[in-house]
Amino acid sequence: MISVALVDDQALFRAGIRMLVDSQPDLRIVGEAGDGHEAIALVARERPDIVLMDIRMPVMDGLEATAEILKSADPPKIVMLTTFDLDEAAARAIRQGASGFLLKDADPEFLLAAIRGVYAGSSVIAASQTRELFAQHAERKRVPAQYEQLTEREREIFALAARGLSNGEIAGAEFLSEATVKTHISRILAKLQLRDRVQLVVFAYDHGLAG
Structure with missing residues (x-):
């Protein structure tokens, strides 16, 4: 069973993702958080395999929370959730150790495949998105x-x-x-x-x- 923590400040969005993930026999949401501080506590408590992390949140954003979580021993794999296709914040998160990024409006099947793929050791960045993202933002x-x-x-x-x-x-x-x-x-x-x-x-x- 792949355990997943969901971090997003929109309760309605979290509810939809929870229903989708929990409908799968091999996946389970082990906790939710609405900001970065809650995310750090959630990960320490539940030790999930995967964290779906929103980038833009109040109190502490997803970038800061990701950096803190990845400092821990044996950290989970983190996938950033973003509304924007070409997002410099997503690029920064990947550089600091996130396993990739997903658009919030990605197809449900792609989201589920991404979770399983990251758990198995793959990344979740489409080649075309990667090319444009880093061509625009990389120094x-x-x-x-x-x-x-x-x-x-x-x-x-x-x-x-x-x-x-x-x-x-x-x-x-x-x-x-x-x-x-x-x-x-x-x-x-x-x-x-x-x-x-x-x-x-x-x-x-x-x-x-x-x-």
Whole structure:
């Protein structure tokens, strides 16, 4: 059972999400919060697997709450909820460790798939949204030294992952097995000191490495 905490200042929105999530046999809402302070207390109390976190809330916003929660030992994975497609706040949240962002008006099926995907270790940023978001907001920097450590093959895999391709899609494009691609991705993340594929995408756009 995947446990989910829901943080949003709109009670009606929370009620709708709760009904949707609780209708699934493998998902369960373990608590709700209406602001960032309540969210921090909720996560400490319930230890959910996933937090759906609104960005704009009174008292303490979702960015500040996310930063605090991610400082804890073994923190949950956090997905930001936003009304705006190209949202600089969502980009900042991802840079500080959130697992992605979802639009509040996303299709119910996509929301459920996103929760399951994040729990399994995936990110939830559509490639097209990522490209526009970070192309508009990222400050381009000099290519860092750790990127130079990547082999030519690893740079090819990096470029495809930065475009949002899955391991299966990369395997097909490069005529490799998925297991080999997974090994390459793990080595790339280790060399670049990145936590996951979401941070890989951010790294690529921040440094002008996304094709």
